[in-house]
Amino acid sequence: MKLATWNVNSVRKRLPHLLAWLDAATPDVVALQELKCETAAMPRAELEAAGWHLAVVGQKSYNGVAVVSRHPIQVLSEALPGDPEDTQARYVEVETGGIRFVSLYLPNGNPAPGDKYTYKLGWMRRLIDHTRTLLAAEVPFVLAGDYNVCPTDDDVYDPAGWQEDALVRPDTRRLYRELIYLGLTDAYRVLNPEPHRYSFWDYQKGAWQKDHGLRIDHLLLAPTLADRLAASGIDRGPRGGEEPSDHTPVWCRLTQ
DNA sequence: ATGGTAGCCTTGCTA
Numbered sequence: 001m002k003l004a005t006w007n008v009n010s011v012r013k014r015l016p017h018l019l020a021w022l023d024a025a026t027p028d029v030v031a032l033q034e035l036k037c038e039t040a041a042m043p044r045a046e047l048e049a050a051g052w053h054l055a056v057v058g059q060k061s062y063n064g065v066a067v068v069s070r071h072p073i074q075v076l077s078e079a080l081p082g083d084p085e086d087t088q089a090r091y092v093e094v095e096t097g098g099i100r101f102v103s104l105y106l107p108n109g110n111p112a113p114g115d116k117y118t119y120k121l122g123w124m125r126r127l128i129d130h131t132r133t134l135l136a137a138e139v140p141f142v143l144a145g146d147y148n149v150c151p152t153d154d155d156v157y158d159p160a161g162w163q164e165d166a167l168v169r170p171d172t173r174r175l176y177r178e179l180i181y182l183g184l185t186d187a188y189r190v191l192n193p194e195p196h197r198y199s200f201w202d203y204q205k206g207a208w209q210k211d212h213g214l215r216i217d218h219l220l221l222a223p224t225l226a227d228r229l230a231a232s233g234i235d236r237g238p239r240g241g242e243e244p245s246d247h248t249p250v251w252c253r254l255t256q
Numbered sequence: 257a258t259g260g261t262a263g264c265c266t267t268g269c270t271a
Contacts, residue, residue, distance in 0.1 A: 009271085010263055034271090036264060061264045062271090108271060116270095148271095202271085203261035246262075246271085 001097060001254045003187075005031040005144040005217050006238075007105070007200070007247035011066070012036075014245055015043050019050060021238055027251060028070045029096055031103030031144035034245075035064025035089075042066065053096070059089035065105050065145070071097040080104070081133075082126035090123070099225070100134065104145035109166030117166050120148070124175040131182055134222070143184070143220040146200075146247065149176045151186065154195035155215035167216060185226035187219040187252035192232065199234055200247045208239060217250045228254040 004027045008014040011032060022030070035042065039058035047054055047068060055067040057078045067073060073096045080091040090105040104127070109120030127143075134141050150168045153159035162168050180186065188197075198213025207213065221229060232252035239248035 013263070034263095061266085062269085110271080205260055207261095243262090 001029070001099075001256060002027045002251060003029050003101070003142055003144065003219060003254065004235075004249045004251040005033070005103070005146070005219055006249040007033040007146040007217060007245060009034045009245040009247065010036040011064070012041065012043060013243070015046060017238055017241060017244065019046065021235075021249065022050065022052065022068070025235060025249065025251065029099075029101055030068040030249075031101070032066040032068060033064070033103065033105040033146045035059075035066060036061060037064060055092055055094045057089045057092045063089040063105055065089060065092050065103040067092060067094050067096065067101055067103050069094075069096040069101075076100070080123065080126050081130050083122070086123075098140075100139045100141035102141065102143045102145070104143060104147070106145065106147045106149065108148045109172065112164070112166035112169055117169075120166060121171055121175060124172070124179070128175065128179050128182070131179060131184070135182060138224075139222070140224045141222045142225060143218075145218070146216060147176070147218050148216055149173070149218075150214050150216055151176055151180075151189070151218075155198070157196065157198070157212040157214070162214075167214065180220070183223045184220040185223075185229065187221050187229055187232045188215070188234065188250055190226075190229065190232075197234055199250050201239060203246050217247055219250060219252050221252075225254060228256065230255050
């Protein structure tokens, strides 16, 4: 079973890339982020015609997450629990292909410090709390998405230049470690120890050409699924295409 | 010291 996460930076703009990649990479379940459209504007017909099931939590202009699966999907939650006031479309939790699967878009948090950074840290705290609930329920789950967190300096092209940024600040990394230390496995890192392998390259300043990237897209596995991890990688192909997303897919394969 | 790019629509905001 092949799982993936990809921040597409507008699903309407990226639909040809998405369809081509789904066809070539043959994943079973994919988490998408930054749809940048309302649920009703999701290009549902095109994806369903290609044989995909969908769960979509959209929002006008910003955010928006989805799960695309070869298997039927049961939607379990369309928001991260813990704050009824939070209306940003950043979380969808489903059951598909025999696992619990989450597509999440963790807040960027810049500029930091500030209101946006406070929101980010609160969101991370809520994610930790909800993960405890998932662990207690003993369901096999995957938390897939754009975390907007570089776990260590090995995940940043220029650590010194980025140390004040919301993606690498100590409070960000502290909460990310707290999440991981609940018992989750970073599916990419555990099998790929080489430093400076990235999933995002800014559009500006020739970042892609210079490999000035960040590793911020992660597949975090529940303890029971970590035992089934067979392979993982970052597929740099889509980032090098025409009019690409600024992120590229991260994937893993589970036995069975 | 600044601006560089992309996508949305709000010709500014978010990233």
